[in-house]
Amino acid sequence: MSDIPAELRFAESHEWARLETDGTVTVGISDYAQEALGDVVYVELTEVGTAFGAADQAGVVESVKAASDIYSPIAGEVVAVNNALTDNPELLNSDPYGAWIFKLKPSNLADLDKLLDAAGYRAAIGA
Known part of the structure; x- marks a missing residue:
């Protein structure tokens, strides 16, 4: 069963x-997503300074099974990327909630309220 913090x-x-204490938003993929992908072998990171709208493609995760697009869950500007994933993409498998992919300065914090909470996500994936 997937872990859903x-x-x-x-x-x-x-x-x-x-949402971090400094007002930035850290983004990664869920435990459910990494389980579905299987062994992650490559992560295409975006660049710091890139601006995304909610649901814009923000990168790619490749596994032994498939390649999957990463989408920005909210609108904002990328302020950091997790370069550790370049050499160690498997961190997404071993620690999906610690191995973040990028951080955003959100355009509108209220966008977070449009996302699913843990219970809603659990229902969406049938867990």
């Missing part, structure tokens, strides 16, 4: 978002 918000496309 209560403090996170989730996009239906399986990205998670966590």
Whole structure:
């Protein structure tokens, strides 16, 4: 069964978002997504300074099974990327909620309220 932390918000496309104390939003993929992908072998990271709208493609995760687009769960500007994933993409498998992909300065924090809470995400994936 997939781990679904209560403090996170989730996009239906399986990205998670966590509001940080500095007002940024950290983004990664859910435990459910990494399980479905299988062994992750490559992560295409976006560039710092890139602006995304909610649901814009923000990168790619490749596994031994498939390649899957990563979408920005909310609108904002990328302020950091997790370069550790370049050499160690398997971190998404071993620690999906610790191995974040990018951080955003949100355009509108209220966008987080449009995402699923843990219970809503659990229902969406049938867990």
